[in-house]
Amino acid sequence: MFTLELKQNDWLELIINYFYIHSMSCHFHHNDTILKTKIENKMGHLFCACLMVAAVASSSTPPGLNSPKTDMSFSFNHALVITSQRLEELRQTPSLLLVYFFINELPRTSRKFFEEYDKSAKYLEAYNVQLAVFDCKADMSKEEHCSNVKAGRNVYSYKNGRQLLEMEVETMFDVNSIMSHALQLVLLQDVQIIQSRLERQALQKSMIGKNDIFFAYTQAIGTKEHRIFMEIAYTYQDRYKFALTTELKSTLGLQENEYLKSSTSLAMWVLFCSDSNPEQFFQSGNCHHIMYKGEISLAAVATFVKNLAEPVLYHCPTNEISSMKNLPLSLPTIFIYSNRELADFIKFEVDSLVFDVRGFARIMLVEMDNGECQAQAKQQGFHGKLPSIGIQLQNGEVAFMSESTEWLLSTLHEFLEPYLYPIDHSAQESNLELAHSTDLERITASLIEEVETQDDQVADAVFRLHLKEMELDLIPPLAKNNFYSTLKSAELKMVLFYLPFDQVSMAFLRDFGEASQILSTMYSDHDVLARVNCFDATDLCAAENITTYPLIRIYQRDEETQDYRGHLYSKSIINAVKLLQLKSPVLLKSEKEVEMFMERHFPNKFSEFSSSAVLLLSHKEHQEARSTFVDVTKSMSTITAFGIVTEELVTHIAKKYGAPITSVIAFRQEDINRQKSILAGKISVASLTDFVKQSTISSLPELTQINFPLLYEKKLPFAILFVDPDDQSSEVAKEMFTKLAMTGQFEKAIFCYMDAQPKTIGLKILSEYTWTATLPAISVVDHRLGEVFNYPGDNLEQSQVANWLDSVFSNKEKPAKILEQGVWVAPGRHYDFLAMMDEKRSILRIQAEEESNIEAEDSSLTNGARASVLLTEDELLKIDEDIREELLELRNSRLYHQSPERRKPGKTESPQGHSVPLVKQDVAQGHGHSHTEL
Template sequence: MEKAAKGKKDMVLSYVRSLGTQEHRSLMETAYVYGSKYQFILITGGPVLKQLGVNESSQLSQVWFLHCRADDTSMTPVTSERCPSTRMRKALSTLNLHAFLQLLEAPLVSEVYVDPSLVPPPQLPYQLTPQVFLFSHPATAQLDRDVAAALAWRLRGVALLLLVHRQSPAVKTPDKYNAAYRLPEKSSEVKYLTLHSFDEVLTLFTKHEEAEQGEEEDDHVDEDEESHLGELDDEVAAEVYKNRAHLHDMDSVTQLTSHNFHNEIAESSLTVALFYLKWDAVSMDFLSSFIEVAERLEDSHVEDVHMCVVDCGEWTDLCAAQPGRAVPFQPITAFPSILLMRPHQSAQHYRGMLTGEALHRFIMMSREASPVLLSTKEEVTSFLQESPHPDLAGYRPDRALGLFRTESQSGLSVFIEAAKSLRGEVLTGLLTDVVMEEWAAEHAVDPPAVLLFPSWREPANPSVLPVESSSKELLARIYSALLQPVPEVTVESLPSLISLGKALLLLFVGEEDDEIGRRHNQALVEELATVVEQGGAKMERYLPCWIHLGHTPAGMSVLGSYLGSMPPLPALVLTHLPSGDEVYQYPPSAPILGSSVLQWLQRVEDGMESPAGMLGGDGWPPAFQFYDFLKLMDMPETEEEVETEEVDVEEHLVTKRIPDDQLDMKTKLHSEL
């Protein structure tokens, strides 16, 4: 690559410990901006490191600038087979790398004819760069230039070198000094000295930096890293950054690629695939849980589940493939994503909690047929009472039982389609013929019908649902019937409650200190249940629910964001209205009674109540849009992009905003970076 670039393009060689780190992302962002100017090279180890004199066990990422482009004005001695290199001495970050590349574009040596004290400090973008001054005499001017160029090469990327001509009357520095320097400090004081060798200058600027770098290698989490943790997006990103040196053991999972995808899917009755990005903190955090689930399944000798991962940063063609013959799923647009795939079937999305326990439970229930064909009383009893697997002992799932006189009865296909959608969440069974008739008579049900056995209710009292005309309508009825009359809001249940599209009549209760407090909270929840009973059809648009701040402490932040401050407890609010973002608070001084709450809801509907707060307007889009960075960087430049022209920037400033639909992909990505 050096030979190919010789005389044409400078190169930026970067070493990162592993892909997906913060340093890797900084390099990718910089490469996108400077990719047309420099040739970027990325390595994560190998013999190149040894040639550069770097220990591969080092925890520090590093960058080298290879001067391969011949330039007569830069005094670049590109004569050997290898290109001269300059190492970046600061930590790899987007800002440091940008400043380093800007510094290498500065003149190798600048000549001045005034005293160093009269030379202004470096301006943007070199304002944090030291200055070194060498003095030149008329009799040795050419030799002084050569000496200055040689020293400048050794200071490249560290300091700016200026050659001061003593023949100028503005130079007042005594002859006993042959050098001076200025550090990027507020005082901007110039210090003078007498040098006897280059090494004395290099010591001034490199010894301290190398000592700091050595300390960083000895201590992976030093003060700089601790301060960096506070700048990350959230606790998840900070935890991933802190554990970035820990490599995941991928032996228990199969890494899917564009080459082995179809063969791996065909070999197993159930494939669970995690689609992730190495530079997404949530992906990397959940990857650990996913591997733990794979190891747990392996220890339990579960052989019919194939656990796989797809690195969408490496296999962009697979993650962005269009459905059809190529893949059984839509392009992946959010990370991490978990799909359950079976041969000759469409993929099923896992939409549960991103925890190992929740995923393990979902996988174990997904192994069961959906629906299970039941033909005897014993099989029905086992379906309703026994756990689907020993690993799920103690977990009581929701169950649905379809009753149909014959396998060809109207509505059966609707139930089967709904059952497939419920796989992993609800156990579904199918009863036909003689056994079905006995069950229908026992429960006074006229088939076709669906019996629901919610986990919170005794099996002796199932809910009876008619079979709808479509699976979508049937699913909506099933999800609604599985809810408790007044469900508790938890981190796990909130997404499903929000998805119902109803306004939340949300009761916040505090943690009980004794039995009296527990009974008081229970009485408040029961009073909400009377609101449902008394309101009848009017309450269809509302979902009464409650949140226990002892069970779910995050509810305190939610309540504070709703109202702007923490009110006294208990607090009853109306929020997530389909018609707007207003938040209404039930009068804190009024007792929470069913009839009073119904009257208050009517006043809200009539516009007689003022909002107590507003929901935040910020959306939560996917953390990363799916960009194929390599494809973007390889896109040929147009002639307009290549040609440049000097213009007066201030004269050409405009305030007109370009519509988003007229921006091309490159412009959008620049804006995001």
């Protein structure tokens, strides 16, 4: 037995953690909504228990002085409790190993997790996945994870002696989540993760004429639906290609996509790419496909996949109507009554239905010209006009479409849908039971879903990082008693004013600490940064007039204070410190100093902190220009360096660089296309500020989240080149695009490029702009009007691109897409706790009344009826276990019961009943699947 021990101090720590989590607002990503609901539900009960334990502890012996222990023990029946030696052995095996390191110091480790982990070990054994627990306290080895505070909050995975992924315990809270995460690792290569519509289309394109694809959208990784999909994928990976997405926009263009919501638990499509050809694909952007509309259970989905291999279309008189009852697999039969005259008239509808009902039904085409078929149809009860359609019900009777209904594909679907995809009444009754639950989380499920998916990504990141200790030892905390004296003795101080409960403040405080460490270790700047906690030092923050958080204020000797306006991350802070230390504007007294300043090597080397250097050429009598230059220098000395040439050198330097007096020159040594820019004429604060900002941008910048605000500020359309940096044609396109930008022909556009390789933000953006695209690709986006224009064709000749851009900017082209209008408002509803409490009281009252009515009835009959409808979670898992055994038997019979020499590509029946070759994926010897190591 593996014993877990929690002491009184641990319980008290749990109470502290309870309040800490709620002070952090319990922020979770939308993928963890289910987890959050469970945690909060359990936490209420646990909190009461903690208070009781704490009360007993406080009224008796103080902690640590012979205080009694509160023990919790757990016996693992399926998961292994392993030693160091056994751990090393299991790490080296080719099978997947999951290990939880129990440190015995984490109060959030609960019995519930171990129960689910142990159950999962039983089910995952069938997939050759081993789950284990390593007790760091019992085993005195020097296992590195045991000294890591994060270890107890993660499950670690290993294979062939290598560590794979770390999975957070918070996302592995039940059997479904544990199994789905494990199977996702097992099928790492076989189940592709899709993040954009273009990725999905690229996968389809690669499968044309080869394999069919099972593509699924799931609300989150780790759900029951995700687990079901992965188990099906494990079984049928040799027959189909499987792909998965959690991005709703990745489903655009697929059947009934418009009805999906982010809260949809699972949507699944079968894409028949093996029967498609490139011409059809390029016309529609998709392989022919159908959407799965059945029950979301392992048994139902497994039956559907199995049925897909069955022939769909039968003919009478070739097959007798009565023979349909004797066919294997109890699929509904659809009867289409017609004759030779109507064959062409009904062909489109019949061909469409043959694809649309695959896996759900069979179709028999009854030729009413044949006397025998006509007689059998009459026995069914058919006496209507032709063409017509009917479907055989479970009781053997046939339901017919009304004669008055027009023969259209849409009306045929309307008729068939209630019979093929009936509403799950048991699920409705189950939902009715949930509606009367006393659990507040269930009562307000829709509201919780809406509120909890209003992501605060900053808060989520802060919560997940809080275990990692911040490096703040080089950032002294200041208060009113030492604030002014510290500033008085410093040449330069950048002071961060923050609030500990503000998530942006806490996110940036970590970066601020990292900046202090880098400044100290790499540049010997030990005392440049400081911090003020405005929750503690309210008087100081009021005196300094701090009204926004976080805020960095710059204090420099003999200079006015200024607020830092740059990016809130460590690299920007380091750049700002090093540039401020130059004390711009720098007086340049010789031609050599001017040259070194241009090269960003004077007065100190600053080339790694700024991409430009800005120089003023002006005589002393031009006081207005000098004054303007100095004013801009003060506000922008954190992004670049400023220099002024002495009176004696002005004329010579101006002549050397072909600049007038008075003017400002910006140097960019690394931009080979445009190493200098000149601002001449009337120099104002606004024009010089804009000039300086633009000096930090290359002639063809890469569009990133860092420079987007600066580029967007110009309020001009973006001409974006999407590239693959590893492709030579993209490099050629970049050169062409740079030359086009340098011509000055399109000054009313911002030229830039984006990396659009798979898994990049660039590809996501490109998939928003265009339906299909190959790299390199060009789009013009006018954010003010929401218009998107996509360059047609693959020929990226400079003259052709220029002509196309000219037609776009002269309004001769129609936009390919109009972007949705965004509104900056509250994202949705909020919690009304008082109303929720009132609703709970009302439901409890209704429930009490119903219970009293039930007691008056025959309790045994009622309970029996209820038991037939509602199943416990364990009962559902038992059903899935039986189905799982059948699936694995099917998989093993197909893969392992043949020698490699005899394992030929199989054949599956097409919808029309013709044999077509089935392309198999290569299977590594000794395994049912191949893997990509991380």
